[in-house]
Amino acid sequence: MAKKYELNEVEVWDGNMAAAHALRQADIDIVAAYPITPSTPIVQNYSKFLADGYVDGEFIMVESEHSAMSGCVAASAAGVRAATATSSQGFALMVEVLYQASGMRLPIVLTVVNRALAAPLNVNGDHSDMYLGRDAGWINLCSYNPQEAYDLTLMAFRIGEDLNVRLPVMVHQDGFICSHTAQNVRPLQDEEAREFVGEFKPVNSMLDVANPVTHGVQTEEDWHFEHKARQHNDLMNSMKTINEVFAEFKDRTGREYTPVYTYKMDDADVAIFALGTTVESARIAADQMRQKGIKAGVVSLRVLRPFPFKEVQEVLSNVKAVATLDRSAPGGTFGMLFNEISAALLAGGKKPVVLNYIYGLGGRDTTINMLKEVYEDLDKCAKAGEAVVPLQQFLGLRGPKLSFY
């Protein structure tokens, strides 16, 4: 039996420590990991907890991230709880196995500390890795601070392992800005957390030798399409379970999570739509704009996948202009948020001005003043009733301004 870890009502933890404690409390059977900056401390803290007797499971140090996720796939298929952590290049190396995990319907939890992708090599935070894996068939949950990284990591196990879901779950947090920033965190005590997460329920366990099964089989045109369609169907429908788990978590802790996060959107004319820590900074900018008489709000996706299509339509139904802020190099088109938000709006019959800002790549600081400039642009467009600034701009870029369309 693992030792109980003495926790204060309020701890000062960075996002990595918060995620590590959530993993410790989740009674994971197998963590297979290969540490990489900036998620290294998750793995390091977890292995220390294990060495000190606070974890009952096994920790497998592997030789690459591809093997880390492969180890988790094997453990999960064998019928036990498995999780790991990664970032950036490590995440990229995992991608092949991410698709295996979701296709095999294995409820693995992956804590992703978001970091830029090389080249040029950069260890700081942006959302390139999140965007790389967003269509891998995993549920994607997004946090904005260490408390949320902790909460969502605990909830990830409940969501993925639900018998109506059985899909792997990623929990994202911003590299350094969240992962290495210590803030107040109110953890659950070990027994409460353990009770909330519950026992792992094996499904088609390979270790159940009385009922032999095969995982990861080959299906050609006869069955592949049906498998992928069913996988998509269950991912789309997982929103029901996500909402149930969010509701139960709120009952226990008072902390409320919703698939779409909103701040002052009830009467907003203009909105910033962003992911990660920028969401909270944008709240400060929105409040300052409201003092100047501009009705500003903030929207974010707490659940990136499954994409909360209807909720996004609803929350943006009355805005005049919205700025989508993508923290990933768009590679020859608009940013992901611009494309997905525009599609949701158009399908809902709405045509507010939608702008796209590429920002914060490789950890470039995103200041309150920059976010206020975005609101100023939006205000101009809202008043004009059309885009009076370029549709795609680069925020905080040094040198000559870069914009398209």
Added chain:
Amino acid sequence: MLEIRWHSRAGQGAVTGAKGLADVVANTGKYVQAFAFYGSAKRGAAMTAYNRVDEQPILNHEKFMRPDYVLVIDPGLTYTADITANEKENTKYIITTHLSKEELIKSQPKLEGKEVYVVDCMQISLDTIGRAIPNAPMLGALMKVSGMFDLDYFKGAMKKVLSKFPQKIIDANMAAIERAYNEVH
């Protein structure tokens, strides 16, 4: 919102100091943030660490800061780092040096006219802890200059933060904090 910027060399304990301060302040019911600029800095490289303290949850994640206090824990950085960057009119400077305040300002004229306090955290940490880890004494100096907590309360709170260390190390840190508290001027 109270904002603090630390100037340090990687390995001198600025991050630990910033986190220790955050721990003590969070115990009083306030909200805190402690972070640093890392990059791929190696031991000895100039770096900065930061604290924010507020009565409300801290939502600001920008790295940009106009500090209320600038804490310089390596003497050389007074001359090689931009310690007055983004200062306010009333930014207070607590600087590690073996020089007198007058000598220091003469040697670094951009500190002229500013509220400057000096304390020799290097010598204090060598004398008390036995190593050049100037973070604990700087916290003692900050307590004196800011009046954030009285010395006994702060020492008590830091003992809890350091509780996983051997008693000898805790005692040495307490001595460093107290000496810097009394010597900063």
